Amino acid sequence: MAKRKTTPKTAETKPTPEAAANAIRVLHFADVHIGMENYGRTDGETGLSSRVVDFLRRMEEMIDYARENDVDLIIFAGDAFKTRAPSPTYQREFAWRIRDLAELAPVVMLVGNHDLPPNAVKASSIEIYDTLDVPNVRVAQEYTVFKMETKRGPVIIGTAPYPMRARMLQHIRSSQKTIREVDDLLEEQLNHILEDLAVQADELDPDNEIPRLLTGHFTVRGAILGSERSVMLGRDVQVSIGLLADPRWDYVAMGHIHKWQDLTLDREDAPPVVYSGSLERIDFGEEGDDKGYMWVSLARNATVYERKAVTARPMMTLRIDCRTDKLPTQTVLREIKKFDLNEAIVRIHVQLTPQTDALLNDARIREALREAGTFHIAGIRRDVERAYRTRLDSNPEQLTHEQLLEQYLHMRDMDPAYRNEIIEAGNKIIHDEAD
Numbered sequence: 001m002a003k004r005k006t007t008p009k010t011a012e013t014k015p016t017p018e019a020a021a022n023a024i025r026v027l028h029f030a031d032v033h034i035g036m037e038n039y040g041r042t043d044g045e046t047g048l049s050s051r052v053v054d055f056l057r058r059m060e061e062m063i064d065y066a067r068e069n070d071v072d073l074i075i076f077a078g079d080a081f082k083t084r085a086p087s088p089t090y091q092r093e094f095a096w097r098i099r100d101l102a103e104l105a106p107v108v109m110l111v112g113n114h115d116l117p118p119n120a121v122k123a124s125s126i127e128i129y130d131t132l133d134v135p136n137v138r139v140a141q142e143y144t145v146f147k148m149e150t151k152r153g154p155v156i157i158g159t160a161p162y163p164m165r166a167r168m169l170q171h172i173r174s175s176q177k178t179i180r181e182v183d184d185l186l187e188e189q190l191n192h193i194l195e196d197l198a199v200q201a202d203e204l205d206p207d208n209e210i211p212r213l214l215t216g217h218f219t220v221r222g223a224i225l226g227s228e229r230s231v232m233l234g235r236d237v238q239v240s241i242g243l244l245a246d247p248r249w250d251y252v253a254m255g256h257i258h259k260w261q262d263l264t265l266d267r268e269d270a271p272p273v274v275y276s277g278s279l280e281r282i283d284f285g286e287e288g289d290d291k292g293y294m295w296v297s298l299a300r301n302a303t304v305y306e307r308k309a310v311t312a313r314p315m316m317t318l319r320i321d322c323r324t325d326k327l328p329t330q331t332v333l334r335e336i337k338k339f340d341l342n343e344a345i346v347r348i349h350v351q352l353t354p355q356t357d358a359l360l361n362d363a364r365i366r367e368a369l370r371e372a373g374t375f376h377i378a379g380i381r382r383d384v385e386r387a388y389r390t391r392l393d394s395n396p397e398q399l400t401h402e403q404l405l406e407q408y409l410h411m412r413d414m415d416p417a418y419r420n421e422i423i424e425a426g427n428k429i430i431h432d433e434a435d
Contacts, residue, residue, distance in 0.1 A: 023297035023304075024152050024211055025072045027105075029062060030255030031278035033114065034090045035082030038283060039345045039376045050375075051313075052090070058279040058310045059097045062293050063104075065308060069295070071105045072150040077255025077276065078112025078162060078217035080126050091125070098129070102136040106148055110140045111161040112217040112255055140215070143193045145200035147210070155298065156204050158197040158249070160216035162256070163190050163237050186237045190218070194239070198248040211298045215253040220244060223257050223275060245270035250303040251296055258282065259289055260307060272305060280312050284347065284378070287315040313375065314344040321351045322360070323385065326418065328352065329361040333368050342373035348380045357384045401430045 032055060040051030048056075066074065080086075080094055101107050115124045130139040138148075140159035148155050163186060194216075201212050219225075221238045244252050245264045252273040260277030264270045276294045281287070291312035296305040320335050322328035332350060346369055352360060362380050369377050405426045409419050 022152070023299040023302070024150055024155050025070060026155075026213065026251070026253075026296035026298050027062070027066045027071050027074045027101075027293065028077065028215075028251075028253040028274070028276050028296055028305075029075075029279060029293035030077035030110075030112070030217070030253075030276050031079045031258055032059060032076075032094070033079055033082050033278065033280075033282065034094050035086055036280075036282055039378055041376070048089070048093070052093075054313050055280045056093055056097065058291070058312065061310045062279065062308070063097060063100050065295070066101065066104055072152045073148070073155055073213075073298075074101050074105050074107040075157075075213065075215050075253045076107065076109045077215050077253050078110040079114040079255060080109075080112070081114055084114060084116060084125060086125055091128075098134075098137065102134065105136070106150060107137045108140055108148070108157060108159070108215065109137060110159055110215050110217050110255065113162040116162060116164060143197060145197050145204060147204055154210050156201050156210050156212040158201055158212070158214040160190075160194060160197065160214065160218070162217045183237065187239065190237055190239055191243055194243045198246050201248055209300055211250050211300045211303070212248065213251050213253060213296075213298060214244070214249045215255075216244070217255040219256060220254065220263055220273065220275075223263060224259050224261055225257060241273065244273045247271065247301075250300060251298055251305070253294070253296075258286060260292065260294075272303065274305065279310055281315050284315055284317060287317060315378075316341060316344050316346050318346065318348045319351075320348065322356050323351050323353050324418070325356055326359075328356045328359050329364055332360070332365050336365070336368050336372055339372075341369065343375045345376045345378055346374045347378035350380065350382055352382055352384045354384060354386070357382055402427050405430070 034052060034055055036055060037049035037051050040049040040054075042048075043050045043053050046053055076098075081090060086094075098107060098109070109126050109129060111124050111126065115126050124139075124141065126139055127141065129137045130141075140161055143160055145156065145158045148157055194214075197214065201214075202208075204210070205212065216239075219236045219238045220241050222241055241263050245267060247269055249271045251271055254273065254275045257275045258278040259275065261275050263273040263275075265272075274294055277289065277291060278286070279291055279293065281289065281291060290309055292307055292309040294305050295308050296303065316339065318332075318335055318339065320332050322331050325331045328350065332348065348365065348369075350360060360382065365380055366377055402423075406423055409422060
């Protein structure tokens with residue numbers, strides 16, 4: 001558990017009993033991306049992609065924890081779907097789970113870049129919750145600050161959805177400006193907006209007693225990026241961490257970047273600025289990333305949080321060097337047995353020479369992976385080294401058969417001992433033919 005008050009936050013810090021008893025219990029998650037189907041197959045029970053089922057099950061794990069621990073407030077920091085125009089089936093599956101969350105506590109849904117419509121006049125993919133006035137759900141499409149009641153007391157919430165370039169530039173004549181100049185203008189505007197949100201929070205709480213939370217969906221400069229780069233839509237506006245590390249907030253719940261991180265972990269007198277990360281691995285760029293959500297005990301100047309892990313689908317890359325192996329297939333099979341690949345998405349990268357490449361049996365490797373219980377074989381990649389080919393002697397007709405063979409083999413990239421065996425065997429054949 002981590003704490004930020006007037007001392008640096010550490011993983012071992014515990015809240016005081018008084019703070020824990022009065023704290024607002026907040027669930028913070030983001031970047032669900034329902035609709036990611038890569039490395040999946042059709043699930044016979046649901047008819048959905050098995051990878052979509054993975055993402056939905058991670059949501060269900062999170063909902064179960066929130067229910068068991070009596071959640072007070074739920075912050076979804078943006079990006080519900082993979083695309084801006086999700087299928088009705090994906091909308092239905094996501095809506096069922098939002099309904100389950102709304103039965104537990106108020107839900108604030110921030111609009112992320114994947115939730116935005118293709119142009120400003122169309123509806124976002126999550127706007128329907130506001131249109132239907134779904135009980136206990138508020139869609140945050142604007143930069144605003146409001147007070148929300150929970151069963152453990154009021155919370156002041158500031159919302160900073162993904163900055164739409166067209167909307168933010170509608171009063172600025174940007175046609176004659178460079179891309180860099182436009183980006184600087186956007187960042188300047190967003191800076192003013194974030195400062196104004198903090199001012200509004202003070203105005204709503206003149207006695208400085210109500211816990212405050214800001215939620216945003218954009219890139220903070222200095223954050224460690226993840227696979228969101230591969231699914232990013234449009235150019236990104238970056239914000240300085242100094243604008244968010246503001247003691248007028250108690251917790252900053254961020255979405256957009258898939259790798260979980262606290263950007264103010266070692267800073268005094270600043271709130272936690274936390275990317276919860278995505279709930280499930282999207283591709284191999286997130287192979288080593290833990291996945292989960294944040295469980296926050298929100299209190300004025302005494303906020304603590306815990307990161308809760310989910311059982312995300314494992315992704316594993318096996319890198320195997322077979323350049324000097326006489327039996328590369330057997331080497332790969334031995335490596336496969338060293339790992340627990342059950343229910344994992346697996347890819348294999350094998351380093352080979354032209355000689356060992358010819359000996360590698362893909363079919364046997366795939367059979368071994370299936371026997372190991374892999375969920376999906378993402379591919380077997382052969383990295384074959386191509387040696388630089390020097391020319392033979394300028395007068396090869398003057399060389400003996402033995403000399404030609406030796407010169408040819410020295411041009412190949414192979415183990416010297418293996419090369420000597422071939423030369424010895426070749427010389428024997430040459431001599432036998434001569435006899």
